[in-house]
Amino acid sequence: MFPANISLRISVLDGNESVRLPDWAAALIWLGYWCRINQQPGKRLIVFTVLPSRELSAAFAGIGCLIAGASVFEDCLSWTTFKNLPLGQNVFWINRNTMANYCGEIIGFKEYGDAEFIVVKVTKAPRKAEVGFIREISKSYFDEYRFTEEKPLSAPKKLSFDAALQLLKSIVENLNPKWVWADGAEALILSGLSKFENSMEGISLSIDGNPPVALSELLCIGRNKEQTHAKLRIDHPRGVINGRFPLAILDGPHAFEKHEHLHSVANLLILLDRSEYNHGIQDTVLGLRSISQDITSGICTPLPEKFAHGIEISAYLIDA
Amino acid sequence: MSSLNTSFSRTNRIFENARRMSLVRHEIEFPLAANIIQISSRLFQILDRSDSVQTEISRRLWVLRSTVLFTFLPFNDSDLKLELQMKELKFAAESIPETSTMIESLGKCISEILTYPSNPKREWLNHHISESAKNVLEKTGILTALSAGKTPGWPIEKTTQLKELIGSIIPIASRKTLKSNIFQNIILPCACNNVSSLLLTDLLFSGIASTFDILLYPGEKFHIPKRLMLPDDDLFSSRLQKSEIEREVLMVSGNGSAEEDSWLNEAFWQGLHGANRTSSYGLSPARYILFYDGAGVFLPADGRVITLPADGNVRNEADLDLLPVGNISEGDIVVLRSGDSGSLLDNASERIMGRADNESLLETATNWKEPLDALLLTHTCADVVKELAERGISTRVASIHQWVGPEVLGPGDERVFRELINLLADKGKIQKSGVDLTSYADKCWHGLQVIRGLHQKAGNLIRQDLFKALFKKFGNRSAPVTFSDRDTIHIEGDTDAELLIMRVNSVDTNVAYVPQSRLGKIDDLKGNKWLG
Numbered sequence: 001m002f003p004a005n006i007s008l009r010i011s012v013l014d015g016n017e018s019v020r021l022p023d024w025a026a027a028l029i030w031l032g033y034w035c036r037i038n039q040q041p042g043k044r045l046i047v048f049t050v051l052p053s054r055e056l057s058a059a060f061a062g063i064g065c066l067i068a069g070a071s072v073f074e075d076c077l078s079w080t081t082f083k084n085l086p087l088g089q090n091v092f093w094i095n096r097n098t099m100a101n102y103c104g105e106i107i108g109f110k111e112y113g114d115a116e117f118i119v120v121k122v123t124k125a126p127r128k129a130e131v132g133f134i135r136e137i138s139k140s141y142f143d144e145y146r147f148t149e150e151k152p153l154s155a156p157k158k159l160s161f162d163a164a165l166q167l168l169k170s171i172v173e174n175l176n177p178k179w180v181w182a183d184g185a186e187a188l189i190l191s192g193l194s195k196f197e198n199s200m201e202g203i204s205l206s207i208d209g210n211p212p213v214a215l216s217e218l219l220c221i222g223r224n225k226e227q228t229h230a231k232l233r234i235d236h237p238r239g240v241i242n243g244r245f246p247l248a249i250l251d252g253p254h255a256f257e258k259h260e261h262l263h264s265v266a267n268l269l270i271l272l273d274r275s276e277y278n279h280g281i282q283d284t285v286l287g288l289r290s291i292s293q294d295i296t297s298g299i300c301t302p303l304p305e306k307f308a309h310g311i312e313i314s315a316y317l318i319d320a
Numbered sequence: 321m322s323s324l325n326t327s328f329s330r331t332n333r334i335f336e337n338a339r340r341m342s343l344v345r346h347e348i349e350f351p352l353a354a355n356i357i358q359i360s361s362r363l364f365q366i367l368d369r370s371d372s373v374q375t376e377i378s379r380r381l382w383v384l385r386s387t388v389l390f391t392f393l394p395f396n397d398s399d400l401k402l403e404l405q406m407k408e409l410k411f412a413a414e415s416i417p418e419t420s421t422m423i424e425s426l427g428k429c430i431s432e433i434l435t436y437p438s439n440p441k442r443e444w445l446n447h448h449i450s451e452s453a454k455n456v457l458e459k460t461g462i463l464t465a466l467s468a469g470k471t472p473g474w475p476i477e478k479t480t481q482l483k484e485l486i487g488s489i490i491p492i493a494s495r496k497t498l499k500s501n502i503f504q505n506i507i508l509p510c511a512c513n514n515v516s517s518l519l520l521t522d523l524l525f526s527g528i529a530s531t532f533d534i535l536l537y538p539g540e541k542f543h544i545p546k547r548l549m550l551p552d553d554d555l556f557s558s559r560l561q562k563s564e565i566e567r568e569v570l571m572v573s574g575n576g577s578a579e580e581d582s583w584l585n586e587a588f589w590q591g592l593h594g595a596n597r598t599s600s601y602g603l604s605p606a607r608y609i610l611f612y613d614g615a616g617v618f619l620p621a622d623g624r625v626i627t628l629p630a631d632g633n634v635r636n637e638a639d640l641d642l643l644p645v646g647n648i649s650e651g652d653i654v655v656l657r658s659g660d661s662g663s664l665l666d667n668a669s670e671r672i673m674g675r676a677d678n679e680s681l682l683e684t685a686t687n688w689k690e691p692l693d694a695l696l697l698t699h700t701c702a703d704v705v706k707e708l709a710e711r712g713i714s715t716r717v718a719s720i721h722q723w724v725g726p727e728v729l730g731p732g733d734e735r736v737f738r739e740l741i742n743l744l745a746d747k748g749k750i751q752k753s754g755v756d757l758t759s760y761a762d763k764c765w766h767g768l769q770v771i772r773g774l775h776q777k778a779g780n781l782i783r784q785d786l787f788k789a790l791f792k793k794f795g796n797r798s799a800p801v802t803f804s805d806r807d808t809i810h811i812e813g814d815t816d817a818e819l820l821i822m823r824v825n826s827v828d829t830n831v832a833y834v835p836q837s838r839l840g841k842i843d844d845l846k847g848n849k850w851l852g
Contacts, residue, residue, distance in 0.1 A: 014328040024335040050550050052338040052527035055331045199327040253644075260733040275495070275522045277548055278646065283716050285551060291714050295555050306559055310338035310527065312549060313556040319712060 002033050002301055003067065003171045010171075013204040013212045021205075023308035024051070025060045030304060031313070032064025035269040036186055036247045037072060038299055044320040045267040045295075046259075048285055050312040054273045056199055058189050058251040061269060062219050062232050063205075065247060066164075069186030069231065070172045073179035079142055081183075082118060083109055085149070090227065091120065092152055093145040100126045101152060110136060118142075149183050150229035157228075160217035167218060170207045180220065185230055188265065189221070190237045190258055191251035256281060266320070285314060292316035333502050334527035341524075341563055343532045343544070350440045350537045352433050353388055357539035359426045360385040364580040366418055373415060375587065379849070380409045382584045383472050384426075388433065389510050389540060390466050391473030392442045392485060395433045399475040406430040441509060441535050442485070448507070448533070449487055458504030463523065464491040465650055467514035468588055468610065468826035470852040494651030495522050496630055505531040511540040513581035517829050518649065521545050586830075591850035592616055593843070595832035603833035604725075607645050609654070611822040612805035614846040617656065618838050619645045621831050622722070626655040626786065628821065632801040640786055652824045653803050655786065656842065685729070685767025688741060691749035692724050704743070711739045729768050737765055786819070 003009070006029060010021040021029075031049060038045050051057055085091070089106050103124035110117045117136040125131050137145065146152075153161060165180045189196070197216065204212035222230025224243055235241055237255040244264040250256050253276045259268060272281070295317045307313065360381050367374045367381075384405045393400055406427055413419045452460050464474065474482065483491070490501060495518065506529040512520055524532065525547050534542045593608045593616065605621035619625060624642045628634055630651050640655075648654065695704065701720035708715055713736050722728040723740075731737040741761040744750045752760050789809045790801065807821040820842070845851055 012328060014326050017329075019332075022332055022335065024331075048550055051335075052525070053331050053334040055327050055334075202326055203328050253647075260731075260736070263733075263735070274525045274547065275518070277550070279548065280646075280718075282548060282551075283718060287714055287716050289551060289553070291709065295553070299555075303555065303559060306561055307556070308335060308339075309561045309563060310335055312560060314550040314553040315555055316553070318714065 001071070001173070002030060003173075006030075006171070009208050011206045011212075013206060015202050018206075024311060025056070027304070027307045027311050028057050028060035029064040029067070031269060032061030032187070032247075032249070033068040034064070034301055034303075035061075035249075035267050036065040036068035037301060039246055039266055040317070042320050043293075044318050045315065046270070046288055046318065047268070047313065047315040048270045048272070048281075050272050050274055050277045052274060052310045054252060054271045054276075056203075057271045058191050058196065058249050059200055059215055059219060061249050061271065062187065062189060062221070065187040065249075066168060066218075066220065066231055067172055069246075070168055070175050070179045073176050073182065079116075079139055082106075082142075082147060083116075089149070090123070091147055091149060093147045094152060095145055097144065102126075102130075103151070104135070107134070115139065146181075148181075148229060149227075151227045153229050160214075161220050161231075163213045164218045164220050167205070167207050167210055167213045170210055180231060181229070183229070185222075185233045185243075185245060187232055187247040187249055188224060188241070188243060188245040189232060189234045189249045189251060190241065190255035191234060191249075192254075193223075193234060193236050196234065196251070252276060253278075253281065259284075285316075288316040288318060289314075291318055293318065330502060336527075337502075337530040338525075338527040338563060341527070341530055341532075343524075343534060343542075345534050345536055345542060346444065347536050347538060348440045348444060352429055352436065353440075353537035354539045355429050356385055356388055356426065356433075357537065359422050359429065360580065363419060363422050363426070364583070367416070369583060369587070373412070376849070377409065377412050377416065377419070378580070378583065379587070379591075380405065380412060382580055383852070384409055384430070385580070386467070386472035386510075386514070388473070389537060390471060392439060392445055392482065392509065393473070393475075393478060394439055394442070395436055397478065399477045400473065402430055402434060440537075444535060445485070445507070449489065452489075452504075459490055459501060460488075461490045461492045461497070461501065461503040461506040461529065462486055463506065463508050463512065463515065465493045465515065465519060465826075466510060466512065468516065468585075468828075469850060492523065495519055495649040496651045498522055498526055498528050501528060503529040505529055505533055508532060508534045508542070511536060511542045511581075513543075514585055516650065516826065517545055518827075521547050588850050589828045589830070589832075592845060592848060593618065593828070593832060593834075595834045595838075597830060597832060599833050602835060604836055604839060605831045606834050606839055607648070608828040608832060609648060609824055610826045610828075610845070612825045613822060614844070614848075614851060615806070615822065616843045616845050617840065618832070618834050619648075620839055621645060622728070628653040628655065628790075628801075628803070630823075632803060634790060634801055648824060648827055650824055650826060654822055654824060656820045656822065656840070657818070681767050681770060685764055685771055688730070688744060688750065688764055689724055691744045692720075692740070695744060695747055695749050696720075696724060699747075707743055708736070708739055711743065713739045729771060730764075732772075734765055737761070737768070789819070 007021045007023060007026045010026075011018050012021055012025070031047065035045060035047050049057070082091075085106055087106055087108060091104060091106060093102050093104075094100065095102070101124075102122060104120035104122045106118065107121050108119040110119055116139045119134060119136050122130050122133045122135060125133075161180055165175075165177060169175045169177075200215045203215040205215055205218055206212040220231035221234055222228045222232075224233040224235035224241070233243065233245070237250075237252075237258050241258060241261060245266070247267045247269060248262050248265040250259060250268060250270045253272060256270050256272070259270070262268065295315055363381055364378060367378050369375050369378055384402070387400055387402060387405065388395070391400060395402060410423055410427060413423050448460070452458070465471070466474070470476070489507070490497065490503070492498065492506065506523065511534075524544065536542060589608060592610065595606070595608070595618070596603060599605070606618040607621050608616060608618055610616045623645045625645055625648065627641045627643045627648070629639050630653050633639065643652070643654075701717040704720045705715055705717055715731075715736060719731070723730050731740060738761050741750065741757065741764070745752055745757050750757070750760070793807075793809045803821055803823065805823050809819050809821065
């Protein structure tokens, strides 16, 4: 369920000035939420949004994705997930008792009677002597280690994820704290990296009067080309885009050009400003409209009564 | 009021402006201007513009009328040359006797206007400036790019004087100015029927101002241009809110601008490039770019061009942008290769292709184009789109058209590509099936991907080469580069190309269709009458 009254509960600290979350930002948070949460097997939701300005729109839509992802998070069986990883995959783990960080490569799975083991070759360890060791970790000891496919965060980054988690807890009912540390991002943002990062400078958000958290930290964002843990990923709309995501936010016309290359992404949210919406893009929209299925069936979450002035939205549902 | 230094406050203000935006049409009483508008309209109606002499009379008439309507200078300012213009118009029209009465009346109006003590639009502006000086926190802008080429009524000789007149008001000469400013109000000096449609649409709809003051003499009609909007959908359309001016646009049909202005907008570009407006065999879609130095060039409509930051801040290779040709706007600094082809990218790709010993790769990767061409002899592009849709592939007629031609390599999506190959095989245009067909599709797709990689590499290579050459010529990378209207630099190495760096004056917003040989060829338009 999308949190109620976010415009009243979220305030934006812009430099020294604090203001209530504006309607346009609230609308974008809702859109990000809606596009992330509506996942239909075999279907693809494609949403176009044209705005007077798209500056910061991907960031606010990103917050909506995080709220959605945190709301639907279910703790999965890591052992089963791990058993399905391909050989050669790099994995990271932390010994919960000693807090030592390791990196290794999966070289196999073994069964001795009823006992199952992951076999990993250690490639990075606190002590050099451990590098190159083959370790067999049994299912029963699995819980002593926190395994991830993504590189664990550095200490300062971990603090900012903690801060983001605390803030999101106030708006997402029954948020499972494991969500923020679980592998997998809620969305991929395709955007100009420096412009995206610069636009967030000096902006913090506060929810229900809790201490504000910088927008750049709240997004728990990481580069797509890096294996570092992140809840949102960002990439420049150039070259090959890798990764599986429930949603891609295509920020601007350059990013839109990549829409035909995002097979491993379920839904698409395209953000354009008014001067960027052109006949070429409209041709694509009209093409989608001609093959779109009944979007009202299977769509959860009630829609807002009215969107902020100046926001245009068209949504289409097609076979994936 | 919050400061507009941050992206949040700026975006907030833009949305607020979009919500409460208003247009104020200030009708400034001035019977002489109204008479000039009326007489010139009647003259336009009787002139036959298929005749070259009468086309020239129409052009002179438009320039004369626009000088009066657009200018903030006193009408007797010598640089406006109103008397001379009238004299030349009268002389040109002598061969068309049916115009004589009207030309005489027009002459009387011009004589009278020259004795008029002031310019009513100038008086309005002076009054506004003294009022707005009370509120130093808010910016006012004024649109100065009132037509393509040289703007009548804004002589270059008087640039300094006009700048002094408008004082702290920010002149808006390009879409670039819109990106870096937020205004309290923007002044439009006339009905803006000759303003680039892209510039006017951006100006009115991008939320950069909440109030637009439009200065009109009786008879001048301002019409809000229609903006391209997302089509209504089943789910959201009833929940979206339109602003007042968007409701006004919906109520007015057609563009409604004066006949002479509509004619001029097309005649100007035809006078410069004279190209077809409709597609036909052997012609490629292109856009015409006019530069400040009096040169012009056709660039492929779906191509890209390297641009430099207009403020000269070139600090690293990322500042050299590859801009789609359709997005080029007034004030952009573009880089072209001198000679017959303006395209840098093709040249660099060829270098890389040569180096990589991949000359036959293009042939291998695109030899399915011939079967597609053969299919299009018996099927339309729409048929192909339909057949692909039946195979679960969504594509567009324009895409099929592009794939068969040389400009676009082919589908960017592997699934789409494979279904296209399957369709060509099913239609008997590719004589393969089963494993052979799959292997053929694999080979073509792999080739396309390799070439795409090379194109990207070419783009990077050009940026590197250009970046080096720029600093060799302009020196110190910590200071902004000052570009003139036309600069040349040389890229060393195996291209040894001379590059032209030119500032865009105007862009023909309508697509033209030209032979390949005209693409990238730089026209010298100095002396062309349409450039004044």
